[in-house]
Amino acid sequence: MIAVEKLVKRFGDFTALGGIHCHISEGCIYGLVGSNGAGKSTFLRLLSGIYRPDQGTIEIDGQPVYDNPVIKDHIVMVPDELYFLGGASMNRMMKLYEAVYPRFDRKRFSYLTKIFELNPSVSTSNFSKGMRRQAALILALSCRPKYMFFDETFDGLDPVMRNLVKTLVMQDVLENKATAIITSHSLRELEDTCDQLAMLHRGGIVLESDVMNLKTSLLKVQVAFPDDFGQDRFRGTEILHYEKRGSVATMIVRGDKHAVKEQFAALNPLILDILPLSLEEVFTYELQARGYHFDANGYDFEAEEVR
Numbered sequence: 001m002i003a004v005e006k007l008v009k010r011f012g013d014f015t016a017l018g019g020i021h022c023h024i025s026e027g028c029i030y031g032l033v034g035s036n037g038a039g040k041s042t043f044l045r046l047l048s049g050i051y052r053p054d055q056g057t058i059e060i061d062g063q064p065v066y067d068n069p070v071i072k073d074h075i076v077m078v079p080d081e082l083y084f085l086g087g088a089s090m091n092r093m094m095k096l097y098e099a100v101y102p103r104f105d106r107k108r109f110s111y112l113t114k115i116f117e118l119n120p121s122v123s124t125s126n127f128s129k130g131m132r133r134q135a136a137l138i139l140a141l142s143c144r145p146k147y148m149f150f151d152e153t154f155d156g157l158d159p160v161m162r163n164l165v166k167t168l169v170m171q172d173v174l175e176n177k178a179t180a181i182i183t184s185h186s187l188r189e190l191e192d193t194c195d196q197l198a199m200l201h202r203g204g205i206v207l208e209s210d211v212m213n214l215k216t217s218l219l220k221v222q223v224a225f226p227d228d229f230g231q232d233r234f235r236g237t238e239i240l241h242y243e244k245r246g247s248v249a250t251m252i253v254r255g256d257k258h259a260v261k262e263q264f265a266a267l268n269p270l271i272l273d274i275l276p277l278s279l280e281e282v283f284t285y286e287l288q289a290r291g292y293h294f295d296a297n298g299y300d301f302e303a304e305e306v307r
Contacts, residue, residue: 001026001061002047002147002179008055009042016042018203019056024196027177029169031194033187033283038200040183041080044149047181048077060147073102074146078136078153090120090135094142101143109142115164129156137165141172148172148180154189166193191279199283207286211279218282219260224248224271237263240289252277252285 002024009017017039024030034040045051046058049065049072058065065071084093090113098104113120116134118127124135133156140148148169154162170193172178184190190197191211198208218240224247225233231242234251237260241252248271253260257274264272277285 003059004047004056006056007043007046007053007058009039009046009051010054015203017046020203020205022198022205022208024179024181026179027173028179028196029173029194030179030181031187031190031197032181032183032200033185033190033197034183034200035185039203040200041151043200044077044079044151044181044183047147048072048075048149050077075149076101076140076143076145076147077149078133078140078151080151080155082132082136084124084132084135087123087125089123090118090138093124093135093139094120097139097143101145103144105142105144108144109138112138112141112168116161130158130161133157134161137168141168144176146176146178148178150180150182152184153182154184162189169193187279187283197279197283199287207283209286214282214286215277215279216257217254218277218285219253219255219257220275220277220281221251221253221260221264222248222271222273222275223251223264223267223269225267225269233267234264240285252281 002022004020004022004024007017007020008015020039020043032040032043042051046053047060047065049068052066060071060075063071065075085096088096094104094106094109098106109120116138118131118134118138124132127135133153137150137153140150150169153165157165169180169182173180182190182194187197194211196208196210197214198205200206229249230244231239231249237251238254239251240254243250261272261274
């Protein structure tokens with residue numbers, strides 16, 4: 001289990017993380033979404049024990065991480081900016097990882113290089129961006145880690161490779177009770193993979209939730225009546241967003257789907273539709289309900305989705 005309490009990290013006068021608190025359970029895939037500068041990479045480097053916290057604590061399995069080789073034996077991180085030894089092949093990198101990680105699995109390394117169709121004898125300097133990302137993932141997964149941290153994991157991967165990586169990570173979580181943290185700019189990349197999702201904004205977690213609860217607690221309702229009406233007709237309903245065009249009102253409401261349907265049906269509407277929300281919409285309305293509003297120069301889920 002990962003326990004983070006009041007975590008603060010500063011670089012000079014800049015506060016990268018300002019008092020983060022979260023608990024990430026064993027056997028969980030935890031998705032962290034945030035814009036550039038939100039603090040995602042800093043958070044993963046702190047969890048990996050690369051950075052020392054300025055304030056607060058990080059404990060993994062009840063032990064502090066920084067300067068703790070026993071815990072670090074169980075942690076692997078694939079950073080956004082990849083690093084390989086100059087001119088090194090994957091086979092040479094394998095020997096380095098094997099020297100650092102006591103559970104490094106050569107058989108798995110061989111298996112993964114075959115299914116990714118990478119030649120482990122070729123210098124990684126000859127690999128494309130996507131191939132280098134695949135090589136880093138192969139080395140990381142071959143360590144058989146208990147904790148896997150992936151920073152912008154899918155960057156540079158084609159759709160086939162993305163699905164393969166997701167499958168491998170999920171297998172490790174299910175079969176070995178591993179814990180994975182995946183950061184991304186895109187909720188679409190995370191919603192079909194993660195058990196929990198959190199949004200990091202300006203150095204703080206502003207929203208964290210189980211994926212299924214998050215998706216089912218908000219509903220989009222479209223309703224119409226023969227007479228003129230306003231929002232006051234729906235008193236007693238928790239409405240996060242309301243707009244009306246012509247005779248049709250569209251609302252984002254919080255509640256149980258069956259209870260909401262019965263409540264609106266009792267008003268005898270001409271039209272009543274309860275529609276599913278995408279995860280991007282759920283996050284947007286949840287954040288607006290908490291008072292967060294992002295413009296085109298602030299946070300975006302995938303550039304065009306919130307503007």
